[in-house]
Amino acid sequence: MQFGVKEAEETLARVFAPWIVQMGLKPISFDAGGGDFVLPENRTLVHIGGVICGQATASAADTCSVVALAALNGRFRICTTVDLTTHFVRPLKPGDVDIRVDVLSNGKRMAYTRVEMRAKGETKVAVTATSAFAYLED
Template sequence: MNRLDVDGVAEVLRTVFAPWIVEMGLEPVAVRDGGADFVVRDNRRLVHAGGVICGQASAAAADTAAVLTLCALNGRFRPVTTVDLTTHFVRPLPPGDADISVTVDANGKRMAYVRAEIRPAGSDKLSVSFSGAFMYLD
């Protein structure tokens, strides 16, 4: 099966997702066997009064990156819905670029299971851990 490259994933992001998701600043940086890597560019609109990136933005970025990773591995966008997501906020995510690494644990005909980790760019310290289950609608 052909898979999407970084440019193909970026095109899906621009054309399929809601404008506010695109405006978060999520960018694909690599597609690899069993996963993909993304960066959320520094976006002060995602920072809450406590001075860190808000949890809602982190969860939305992880969920979106997970769906985009499935698109990359499937070679196209497949209509999908999030069935379950679990997000653990391990430590505050400071303002600035954030790296997201997504791994697909299983990608079946009807369901997919994905894990994601978010770290401040260039750091090995985990800020957010995400796991999700997705149901294909086609």
């Protein structure tokens, strides 16, 4: 089965909790190694310090990883996050955030990803995350 941007949008709308859907994550493209996404500017994700909160970026990393895995698998497979390690390298000011998910390993029972986030148009990484997922179905 072909799993592209349209299927990713449908998966985001159908599978995830309403508050994740409200973040507005946008799948951009997929390739053999992972996928690209945008977290559009969303003032509800900005905390009192005037930057995008870490909880939002951690949630975006987790969610985009699951969708990138679905693209590589050709379908959404029910999975659970086993580990999510996030590093906040520099603050993200309000605005669009580019997200790249690289799938490091995608086995029968486990999958691993690495995520990098940058402010739109920037070259410096602001947030990184590594994740491990256990598949709960074949």
